[in-house]
Amino acid sequence: MPVFLTSAEADFEQSFTTLLNAKREDSPDVDAVVADIIADVRGRGDAALLELTQKFDRLDLPDSAALRITAEEVDDAIKSVSEAERAALELAADRIRAYHAEQMPENKSWTDASGATLGWRWSAVSAAGLYVPGGLASYPSSVLMNAIPAKVAGVERLAVTVPTPDGQINPLVLLACRVSGVDEIYRVGGAQAIAALAYGTETIAPVDKITGPGNAFVAAAKRRVFGKVGIDMIAGPSEILVIADKDNNPDWIALDLLSQAEHDESAQSILITDDAEFGSAVAVAVDKRLETLERRAIAGASWRDFGAVIVVRDMDEAAALSNRIAPEHLELCVTDPEALSKKTIHAGAIFMGQYTPEAIGDYIGGPNHVLPTARSARFSSGLSVMDFIKRTTLSQMTPDALRSIGPAAATLAESESLEAHGLSVLARLEALNR
Amino acid sequence: MPVFLTSAEADFEQSFTTLLNAKREDSPDVDAVVADIIADVRGRGDAALLELTQKFDRLDLPDSAALRITAEEVDDAIKSVSEAERAALELAADRIRAYHAEQMPENKSWTDASGATLGWRWSAVSAAGLYVPGGLASYPSSVLMNAIPAKVAGVERLAVTVPTPDGQINPLVLLACRVSGVDEIYRVGGAQAIAALAYGTETIAPVDKITGPGNAFVAAAKRRVFGKVGIDMIAGPSEILVIADKDNNPDWIALDLLSQAEHDESAQSILITDDAEFGSAVAVAVDKRLETLERRAIAGASWRDFGAVIVVRDMDEAAALSNRIAPEHLELCVTDPEALSKKTIHAGAIFMGQYTPEAIGDYIGGPNHVLPTARSARFSSGLSVMDFIKRTTLSQMTPDALRSIGPAAATLAESESLEAHGLSVLARLEALNR
Structure with a gap:
C-alpha cells in the first residue's frame, strides 16, 4: 500500500519529510x-573495444571496421518496421x-554609453556522442529526444553507440x-563506449x-570522463506528481500514476x-489496473514502496508541497492549470489539464523527456x-571607452595586487594620453 | 624559456600536441x-562548524550566532575602503x-496546428550559496562576477561563505x-562551508x-555535494591566447600575456x-617586464614552463589552432577582429582589438570573468x-490535439512495451470518441 497522508494531521510534516528523503536507489559501486x-x-583503442564487446555482449566482431553499423545495415534493419510505427x-x-x-x-551585440561594444555569440559543440542502451531499456523515443536537439543546435558530427547483446538490435x-x-552508429556499449567517445x-x-x-557502468564512466568532455545530467529513477481536484476521472489519473510506476521499481508516483x-477513488483505480497491467510486478512494487496520496486543504498548499518535491513530471488536472502552473515553479515539465497525460510528453508533445530527477528541478x-x-x-573597447572605464580596472587590479593586469591597461592609457 | 613553434616546420604537429596536452595541475587527493x-x-551542524573554524582558521567563535557577519560589522569594515576603490x-x-x-x-508559449499549446517558463533558483576564498586569493571582483548574475536572475536568498583566517577579512x-x-555572509570556509550550504x-x-x-578542499566538497545541489564548473588554472599581427605594440602584448601568467605558476599564456x-619582440618584452614585475616569481615560472610563441603562415591557421586550444581568454589584436572572431568559435571570452586588454574583462567590461578552462570552451x-x-x-492538449497526436503516442508506447503509457492516452481517446 502506498502512504496516504493528510496535511491537516499533526504528524504530517514529519511524514512528508520522510517521503521526501526516501532513498529510492542504491547505485552499485562499479x-x-x-x-x-x-x-x-x-x-x-579498437582492440580493447573488440575484446570487451566479445566479453560483455557475447558478440564476435571480425575487425575494427565491423564496429560501425553501416548505412546499408540500417537500410536492411528498418525494413521490418511497420508503417504505423514509422x-x-x-x-x-x-x-x-x-x-x-x-x-x-x-x-x-550592443554599444554602450562608454563606446564599448559588448555581446556574445552562440556556437554549436563540434561533435557529440549519444549513448543508447541495448536490450530492454532500448527506447527509440530516447534517441529522438537526445539526437534532435543536438542536430537542431547545429552539431556537425553526431555519433551513437549502442550495445547489441548477442547481435540483437532494435530496428x-x-x-x-x-x-x-x-x-x-557503433555497436559498442557500457563504459567502453563512453571511453571511446571521450x-x-x-x-x-x-x-x-x-x-x-x-x-551504473555507463553513469560511472560518464562521471569519470566529465571535464575531458561535457556530459548531461546523470538521471535517477523517474517520478511523477499529479495534482488533481475531484473533477477528474480516477481511472485516468490512476493510469498516469502507473505510467511512471511501470518504468522501474524505484520510480515514484504521487497524487496530491x-x-x-x-x-481514495484513485487508489482503488490503481489497484484495479494493477490486476491486469503487463508490467504489474514492476509498477506494483513502485506504487507499494514509493507511491503516495496526499490530501491537502487547498491548491495553494498543493503548490507549496510540489515546490518541495520539485518533481520531474508534474500534471495539473485542475480547473485553472495555467494559474496553478505559475506557482509550481520547481518542476522539470508541466502537463496541463486532463487531456495532457504525461505519456504525451514522453513521446510526441514536443518538449524533451530528459528531465531533472531527484529534486534537481530546484x-x-x-x-x-x-x-x-x-x-x-x-567585448571591444575604443580608445574613448578605455579612457572612460580603464582607470577603474587599474584601481581594482591594484587592490588585488595584480600588477601586470593594471599595467596592461595603464600602458595603453599612457600612449593614448600622450 | 617558453617554447617557440613555427607551423611551417616538420615536427610542428607533434610539438603542438605536446603543448596542448601538457598537464599543468596536480590536484592533491583530499x-x-x-x-x-x-x-x-x-x-x-553548527558545533562542527565552530570546531573546524577554530582548527583551520585559528578563530575562536563564542557561539553559533557569531558565525554570521552582521550588517553592522560590514558597515564598520567598509569604512576603510578608499573612495577610489569604492x-x-x-x-x-x-x-x-x-x-x-x-x-x-x-x-x-505558442499553439500549434494540432491545437496543442506548448512552451516553457524560466524561474530562478530559490537560494544560492557563493564561496569566496580567504587570504591571498580573496578577490572582490570574483564576488561581483558570481553574486550579480544570481541577483539579476532573481535569486531571493544569496548566502556568502568566506573564511577569515586569524579573523582577517578583506573589506x-x-x-x-x-x-x-x-x-x-558567514565566516566559514573550506569543505565545511560547502557542506553547510548544501x-x-x-x-x-x-x-x-x-x-x-x-x-582543492572546496573543489572536492563541491564535487561531493553535486546532485544534492547544483554547482558551477570546477575551474582549472587560467589561460590566455593572444592572436596578434605585427601592427601591435610588443610591450602591450607582453603585459597581456603576463597578466595571465601572474595569477598562478600553472597559468598558461600563448601568443600566435x-x-x-x-x-621575438614580444618574448623580449616579456623578459624585460619580468625584471621588475612584483609577481615576477610566479609569472616567470608560468611563462617559462607553459608559455609559448607560435608563428603561423596566416590568420586562418591561427583560427584553426585557436579552436584546438579552445582558450578561456582570447585576444584578437588584428586588423579585422570581428571577422577573425567568427572563425575562433571555441573560446570562453574574446577581447577584440588592441584597446581591449583581457584585464578589462577581469574587472569592468561587463561580461563574466568566470570562464571555461582546460579546453572545456569546446x-x-x-x-x-x-x-x-x-x-x-x-504543454497542454485540447481534446482535438489529443485526437490528432494521441494515437501516435499510443503506438510508440506499445513499441516500447509500456502499456500504462499507452492506456493513459487511449482511455481518454475512448471517452472523447464515445
Missing part, C-alpha cells in the same frame, strides 16, 4: 571496474524538432537514428559532449488532491538545444 | 578528508549588472557583497546551488602571430544568469 575499462580503451516516429520527430527549434537563442532504434540525422580510438573519433541514459474521497532544466551550444562573450 | 568533514557538518567597484558592479541583465531569456570583499546585494545547519539554511572558486620577428560557457535559472517546459 567505479574501479569502470576505471580499468577506460584505461584499457585509452591504451589499446509514421508515429516521424510525427514525433517532427514535433520534437519544431519545439526545439524555438529554443535556439540569439546572438546579441526502431536504428530508424530513430536515421530520422534524427545521426551521422555514425578519448577516441582508431575507428571512433573523439567527441566534445556525451549525452544519453545508461546503466484537495478531496480525500477522490484520493536548480536544473531538462535537456535542450542549450546542452549542445556554448556562449562566447565578446 | 577526497577522504573532505568526506569526513561533510559527514561531520551533516551530523553536528567608485571603481561600483562602476564595475553597474557594468556587470547591465551586461547580465541582457542575458535574461524570455518565456515562450573590499565585504563591500563587493554589499554592492551585489548579498543577503547573508545540507544546512542550525544557523545556515541550505541552498539549491553553489558557485564560486576555492582550493603571423610574424616571427614580432613574436562544450561549455562562462558563468551567466543561466546558471541561476531553470526552465520548466509546458
Whole structure:
C-alpha cells in the first residue's frame, strides 16, 4: 500500500519529510571496474573495444571496421518496421524538432554609453556522442529526444553507440537514428563506449559532449570522463506528481500514476488532491489496473514502496508541497492549470489539464523527456538545444571607452595586487594620453 | 624559456600536441578528508562548524550566532575602503549588472496546428550559496562576477561563505557583497562551508546551488555535494591566447600575456602571430617586464614552463589552432577582429582589438570573468544568469490535439512495451470518441 497522508494531521510534516528523503536507489559501486575499462580503451583503442564487446555482449566482431553499423545495415534493419510505427516516429520527430527549434537563442551585440561594444555569440559543440542502451531499456523515443536537439543546435558530427547483446538490435532504434540525422552508429556499449567517445580510438573519433541514459557502468564512466568532455545530467529513477481536484476521472489519473510506476521499481508516483474521497477513488483505480497491467510486478512494487496520496486543504498548499518535491513530471488536472502552473515553479515539465497525460510528453508533445530527477528541478532544466551550444562573450573597447572605464580596472587590479593586469591597461592609457 | 613553434616546420604537429596536452595541475587527493568533514557538518551542524573554524582558521567563535557577519560589522569594515576603490567597484558592479541583465531569456508559449499549446517558463533558483576564498586569493571582483548574475536572475536568498583566517577579512570583499546585494555572509570556509550550504545547519539554511572558486578542499566538497545541489564548473588554472599581427605594440602584448601568467605558476599564456620577428619582440618584452614585475616569481615560472610563441603562415591557421586550444581568454589584436572572431568559435571570452586588454574583462567590461578552462570552451560557457535559472517546459492538449497526436503516442508506447503509457492516452481517446 502506498502512504496516504493528510496535511491537516499533526504528524504530517514529519511524514512528508520522510517521503521526501526516501532513498529510492542504491547505485552499485562499479567505479574501479569502470576505471580499468577506460584505461584499457585509452591504451589499446579498437582492440580493447573488440575484446570487451566479445566479453560483455557475447558478440564476435571480425575487425575494427565491423564496429560501425553501416548505412546499408540500417537500410536492411528498418525494413521490418511497420508503417504505423514509422509514421508515429516521424510525427514525433517532427514535433520534437519544431519545439526545439524555438529554443535556439540569439546572438546579441550592443554599444554602450562608454563606446564599448559588448555581446556574445552562440556556437554549436563540434561533435557529440549519444549513448543508447541495448536490450530492454532500448527506447527509440530516447534517441529522438537526445539526437534532435543536438542536430537542431547545429552539431556537425553526431555519433551513437549502442550495445547489441548477442547481435540483437532494435530496428526502431536504428530508424530513430536515421530520422534524427545521426551521422555514425557503433555497436559498442557500457563504459567502453563512453571511453571511446571521450578519448577516441582508431575507428571512433573523439567527441566534445556525451549525452544519453545508461546503466551504473555507463553513469560511472560518464562521471569519470566529465571535464575531458561535457556530459548531461546523470538521471535517477523517474517520478511523477499529479495534482488533481475531484473533477477528474480516477481511472485516468490512476493510469498516469502507473505510467511512471511501470518504468522501474524505484520510480515514484504521487497524487496530491484537495478531496480525500477522490484520493481514495484513485487508489482503488490503481489497484484495479494493477490486476491486469503487463508490467504489474514492476509498477506494483513502485506504487507499494514509493507511491503516495496526499490530501491537502487547498491548491495553494498543493503548490507549496510540489515546490518541495520539485518533481520531474508534474500534471495539473485542475480547473485553472495555467494559474496553478505559475506557482509550481520547481518542476522539470508541466502537463496541463486532463487531456495532457504525461505519456504525451514522453513521446510526441514536443518538449524533451530528459528531465531533472531527484529534486534537481530546484536548480536544473531538462535537456535542450542549450546542452549542445556554448556562449562566447565578446567585448571591444575604443580608445574613448578605455579612457572612460580603464582607470577603474587599474584601481581594482591594484587592490588585488595584480600588477601586470593594471599595467596592461595603464600602458595603453599612457600612449593614448600622450 | 617558453617554447617557440613555427607551423611551417616538420615536427610542428607533434610539438603542438605536446603543448596542448601538457598537464599543468596536480590536484592533491583530499577526497577522504573532505568526506569526513561533510559527514561531520551533516551530523553536528553548527558545533562542527565552530570546531573546524577554530582548527583551520585559528578563530575562536563564542557561539553559533557569531558565525554570521552582521550588517553592522560590514558597515564598520567598509569604512576603510578608499573612495577610489569604492567608485571603481561600483562602476564595475553597474557594468556587470547591465551586461547580465541582457542575458535574461524570455518565456515562450505558442499553439500549434494540432491545437496543442506548448512552451516553457524560466524561474530562478530559490537560494544560492557563493564561496569566496580567504587570504591571498580573496578577490572582490570574483564576488561581483558570481553574486550579480544570481541577483539579476532573481535569486531571493544569496548566502556568502568566506573564511577569515586569524579573523582577517578583506573589506573590499565585504563591500563587493554589499554592492551585489548579498543577503547573508558567514565566516566559514573550506569543505565545511560547502557542506553547510548544501545540507544546512542550525544557523545556515541550505541552498539549491553553489558557485564560486576555492582550493582543492572546496573543489572536492563541491564535487561531493553535486546532485544534492547544483554547482558551477570546477575551474582549472587560467589561460590566455593572444592572436596578434605585427601592427601591435610588443610591450602591450607582453603585459597581456603576463597578466595571465601572474595569477598562478600553472597559468598558461600563448601568443600566435603571423610574424616571427614580432613574436621575438614580444618574448623580449616579456623578459624585460619580468625584471621588475612584483609577481615576477610566479609569472616567470608560468611563462617559462607553459608559455609559448607560435608563428603561423596566416590568420586562418591561427583560427584553426585557436579552436584546438579552445582558450578561456582570447585576444584578437588584428586588423579585422570581428571577422577573425567568427572563425575562433571555441573560446570562453574574446577581447577584440588592441584597446581591449583581457584585464578589462577581469574587472569592468561587463561580461563574466568566470570562464571555461582546460579546453572545456569546446562544450561549455562562462558563468551567466543561466546558471541561476531553470526552465520548466509546458504543454497542454485540447481534446482535438489529443485526437490528432494521441494515437501516435499510443503506438510508440506499445513499441516500447509500456502499456500504462499507452492506456493513459487511449482511455481518454475512448471517452472523447464515445
